[in-house]
Amino acid sequence: MSTDTEPGRPVTRIQREKHELILEAALDVFSRYGFRGSTIDQIAEAAGMSKPNLLYYFKSKEDIHAPILARILETWLEPLREMNADGDPLPEIQSYIRRKLEMSRDFPRESRLFANEMLRGAPGFHEVLNTELKELVDEKAAVIKGWMNQGKIARCDPYHLIFSIWATTQHYADFDIQVRAVLGKARGGEGRFEDAARFLDQLFLHGLKPKK
Amino acid sequence: MSTDTEPGRPVTRIQREKHELILEAALDVFSRYGFRGSTIDQIAEAAGMSKPNLLYYFKSKEDIHAPILARILETWLEPLREMNADGDPLPEIQSYIRRKLEMSRDFPRESRLFANEMLRGAPGFHEVLNTELKELVDEKAAVIKGWMNQGKIARCDPYHLIFSIWATTQHYADFDIQVRAVLGKARGGEGRFEDAARFLDQLFLHGLKPKK
DNA sequence: AATTTTTTTGACCGATTGGAAAAATTCTAG
């Protein structure tokens, strides 16, 4: 006798597949139109099934959205967690930037979904920002401050440093259309991420002041 | 005999006022939920009037959205237009950054509405990006390149430099909730923009490499 | 093959959506 008749968590092969299919389609839709701007019909069509069929696997729109968002939050913080206090400061920061940039390249929809949530005021995970995220950033800001005290990197506000890394890297996912439009066909190809990596290395290491 | 019975463009005092009132309310709503996620009812309520009354002034949702977006586009490009090829390179770039940062501080809703449009792929002003915006950026990138050739600023990709300025400054409007959450009550007050300005000056001038 | 379970479909529901139409009201100019 099964105590769980709901297909809540994937059990059978087909359930696992459809769950993944739906989440994939939902990521596509949610990342473009945000939660309110997306419809279940849209997601169902993108997943190649009917709306009632989709609702057999996820019993509400929120139930589709929540797990996607939760997974993104974890993925998003991982690179920062990996920043090692015992490593060489400049290479640590550089590789953090590189990792974040790779995420914008490889998971642009995730980045846009996250941005969409921010734009509407992050309802529902306001708490996560104020606790989990803040604690992590506080910790890493302290690490960076330590590096500054050792004279390993220039003095600056570590919080705004982290913001600037987030901003510059996520820009290539969130404003992808603009970036590609401005770069044009010549420079707008896949090579743009390597160009961006090179530029960000220069910016964060040396800034714009010319070497004399 | 009036040839224009439609209150398309404001004519009377009351029309000018209501137009402005509606656009103001719509900016609030659109900037949070995007075009698709916003409803006319929401905007009407925010403007303190009934939906049919609002539709007397703007005959469709698109008709409210379009002028707002058009105005933002112009406002957004103005600071870049003001970057003067004959000025001192580093101060020119610094004041461009400062101006953009002030816009994030003073017009955060405009920034978020713009970001929302980008996220959904900028339908409707794709052309503007590929022509007007691209031309302006091309022009300014050439100016920056000239500065590099004169040895006035360090060599780097001028396009990605502009992107990084856009990204770092707009971040404070678009991700405002996250920024304030991470900074906490102590550092998250209005002073955060001055802190950001100081940090960005450091970053874009000198980067992170410590002075020896 | 028969039965049970899982998956899919179609028909439907009340609420909300963008918007139209017309009546009712308010304002304004003569």
Add this chain to the structure above:
DNA sequence: CTAGAATTTTTCCAATCGGTCAAAAAAATT
């Protein structure tokens, strides 16, 4: 004050929204 214009409200509509339900179809189990 009154006629005409401008503004607002009331009522309404078809389409779409998120979601339910029962029946049909397909799989899995026996």
